[in-house]
Amino acid sequence: MDTPGGDTLFARIGGQPAVDRLVDAFYARMSTLPEAAVIRAMHADDLGPVKDVLKSFLGQWMGGPPRYSEARGHPRLRARHLPFAIGAAERDAWMLCMTGALDEVVADPDLRGQLAAAFSRLADWMRNRDLD
Numbered sequence: 755m756d757t758p759g760g761d762t763l764f765a766r767i768g769g770q771p772a773v774d775r776l777v778d779a780f781y782a783r784m785s786t787l788p789e790a791a792v793i794r795a796m797h798a799d800d801l802g803p804v805k806d807v808l809k810s811f812l813g814q815w816m817g818g819p820p821r822y823s824e825a826r827g828h829p830r831l832r833a834r835h836l837p838f839a840i841g842a843a844e845r846d847a848w849m850l851c852m853t854g855a856l857d858e859v860v861a862d863p864d865l866r867g868q869l870a871a872a873f874s875r876l877a878d879w880m881r882n883r884d885l886d
Contacts, residue, residue: 762817766865773813777805779855787854790847796838832880841884845877852877 767773781801784790797804810821811829822829838844852873860866 763865763869764813764816764818766862767816767860767869770809770813770818772859773816773818774809776855776859777809777812779858780808780851781805783851783854784847787847787850790851793844793847793851796844831876832882835880836882839883840881842881843884845881848877848880849874 764770764773767776781804784794784797785801807822807826810825814820814822815829853870856866856870856873860869
């Protein structure tokens with residue numbers, strides 16, 4: 755996801771260290787917010803492996819190194835999530851956690867808004883239930 759002028763979102767957010775903080779903040783919310791219990795239940799007790807996957811995916815998605823694809827191949831996000839029932843409630847819980855993480859990690863309001871809009875589109879696209 756390049757931004758005008760050739761700067762990547764990855765560079766604008768602060769590189770992999772900021773992506774890592776974003777993912778850690780996201781999963782901290784998912785593990786503690788009652789509203790996120792519906793998506794926390796979809797994960798194993800140990801979140802370490804899934805955190806690593808999301809860190810590499812988001813880094814690549816934001817224009818950083820292609821670590822995700824090098825390790826796991828094409829993202830195929832929707833196909834990888836088909837085993838999980840993802841409807842409006844799950845989408846909204848995911849966005850609640852990600853919006854909070856963005857608020858915590860991303861100081862630039864323009865960048866935060868740009869990322870929130872992109873994440874919202876992505877979260878809605880991941881739905882495989884309640885599509886009417």
